[in-house]
Amino acid sequence: MFRVFFLWLVVISGIVLVSAQSNPETLQLLDKAYKSLYENPDNAFQILQNIDENKESELIKQRVQIILSRAYNFKGDYAKSIERSIDNLNKNRNENNSFYADFALAQQYQSLRLYKQSIRISQTLVDKASKIKSQHYPENLSAYIYQLNASNLMVQKKWKEAEENLSQSNAELKNTDEDFIISIENQIYQTFIYISKNQINKAEKSINDIQKKLEKKPQYVFLRAFNLDNFGRINFLKKDYAKSTDNLNQALELIQNKPYDALRYRIYDDLSKNYLALKNEELYQKYYSIYKEQTDKLDKNKKDAIRNLVRLNDQYENKRLEDSHKNFVSNILIVSIICIIAILAILLFSIFEKRKTKSIQKQIDFYSKQQDFIKKIDENKISIELKADKTDADNSKKTPLISKEKEMDILARLEEFEKSEKFLNRDMSLAMLAGQLDTNTKYLSDVINRYKEKNYNNYINELRINYIAYLLKTDPAYLNYKVSYLAEKAGFSSHSAFTTVFKSVTGISPNTYIQQLTQNKK
Structure with a gap:
């Protein structure tokens, strides 16, 4: 249940990437736009309109684009967020700011639950964290990277390693408004870990501590609402449904007129579960209907975003391969020069030196072939992983879509179906089976996924093979x-x-x- 907590809390990459020539007024606008993400994302759009990107450095342009991308994520418009990332990558990525481009891409993967790609990149960034400090990046970029890697480790249920990364993230922070937000996010992640380890008392203490800190920063309504929603979930686990409902209504009131759609729909879902526990059928149906209708829209938007992300990834990989090819050519030129020198030396030395030259040439040829082979693998690797992750996400267990009674009715009908030989019909499809069972494809697919622990195709195929x-x-x-x-x-x-x-x-x-x-x- 709690695994989905941090799926909605994708790290906000509001890192101030600046050069010595940065305009102080521009930096103030960027800082204000970043903080507005937690106050009202719509304000960020208005603030950033005052920055003339044509007059700014590449790092400032990236800063603008990434804040815009994050603002769309808060609003639940994942497709638009990915479009911004595509523009950002196409315009600004180069060897001098690859850390930041990689970090932004890893965040997009995580927000769409494409964990394999996000983990692959975040772990690589953590391994290179020391290099980041030695370049032009600010210290809190390392804090963000450790935080992102911690959240990915939580997906893998590696709680100890996740806590270590959160500690390293906190160690990089200073006393700025931006660092305050990062520290609160880190504490929220730590709360998730406590809950996952069933340390409810520690989780509740952490939430109360966060609430006290945010009382001094009341403008950050997103963090306050998110913390109240977590508080509601804790009280739900403690079966104090009335108090949980009160927490959730307070959270909903904080963001009612704010464009935090993804968080709002999550609160609707939590409220529906509380009202169901309180046996208030009317309010349960009200909030569940709103949640279901809006999350269907979000799911469609995520699918569009994934298609855009495939495009982004292709461009990212093409750029990476292009850079790798340039480096490879450069290396070959160096090796060639060395070989020429070696050949000239061979003419002056003994037969032993000639044999040695042949050996070197064979190694060079082998290296060239290996590089071509690796390049071909890289060109196909990412598209395969994206398809695999998308399948994993589609097949994962979901929250029940229908009542328990309807589920049991569908399961009973499935048992009768399994006793028949109707599954041998070559034309049998999900739609046909749904019609025979007097239900719809969405309900039937949901029941098969959760109770049979497989998708429809695997379910039918196993029946046939077993028969x-x-x-x-x-x-x-x-x-x-x-x-x-x-x-x-x-x-x-x-x-x-x-x-x-x-x-x-x-x-x-x-x-x-x-x-x-x-x-x-x-």
């Missing part, structure tokens, strides 16, 4: 049939598809399975 395996065991005649006949009997469109699914379910091919049964019978 054929049963026939092979119980009816000796089937041991003499061709695999193509068995595939058709099971409702598969081809021999190869049947063989692939059979092996994925049983661990062996159909032919091997038949051979084993035949030997056992003999």
Whole structure:
């Protein structure tokens, strides 16, 4: 339940990246725009309009673009946020500010639950944290990187390592308004860890401490509302539903007229659960309906954002490969010069030196081929990982969409379906099955995902394979049939598809399975 807490609290990258020639007025506007993200994201758009990006350095341009991107994330407009990141990457990424571009990209991955990509980048950035301090970046960039890596470690349930990263993040902070916000976010993450470790008393103490600190900074309504929502969840776990409801209504009141859509819909969801526990059916239906309607819109927006992110990633990887190619060419030139010198030396030395030269040339050829091979892998790697992560996200367990009674009815009908042979119908689809069970595809898919712990395709395929395996065991005649006949009997469109699914379910091919049964019978 608490794993989703920090999915909504994507780190706000409000890092002041400046050069010695930065305009003080511009820096003041940037600082004001950053703080406004926690007061009212719409204000950030207005403030940043006063900055003429054409007159500013690349680092200032990145600062502007990333604040705009974060403002859209707060509003729940993930697709627009990714568009801003694409513009940012295309215009400003180069070797001198790659740390910041990598950090921004890792944040976008995390906000869309593409954890593999985010973890890969954040861990690399942590390993290079010492280099960041030696360059033109401010100290709190390291604080943000450690914080981002901590949240990724929490996804992996590596609580000890996550706490260590949060401590390192706090160690990088000083006494500025921006650092105050980072410290509050770090404390919220620490609270999540306490809850995940079932240390409720520590979690409650941490939340109270955050609340006291925010009383001195009442303008940061987002952090106050988020903390109250967490307080509501703690009280829900303690079964104090009335107090939990009061916490959530206070949080909702703080941001009611603010464009924090993602946080607002999460509060609606929490309120619906409280009213359900309080057996207030009317208010439960009211808030759940609002939550469901709005989150459907957010999910569609996230899908659009993922498509944009695929585009961003392609451009990012192309740029990285281009830079790698330049470095590779440069290295080859250096190696070539060394080889020429070596060859000239070989002409003056013995046959031993000539043999040594040949060996060097072979190593150079091997290095060149290896680089080409690695480059081809890199070009395909990211698209494969994105598809895998997207599938993981779609197949993950979700909050129930329907009442318990309806779930039980659908499960009972599924059991009857499993006893029949209707699943052998080659045309059987999710929509057809939903029609036969007198429900809709969304409810049916949700029940299968949560109770059968697999998606519809895997569910049907396993029924078919188990059925054929049963026939092979119980009816000796089937041991003499061709695999193509068995595939058709099971409702598969081809021999190869049947063989692939059979092996994925049983661990062996159909032919091997038949051979084993035949030997056992003999």
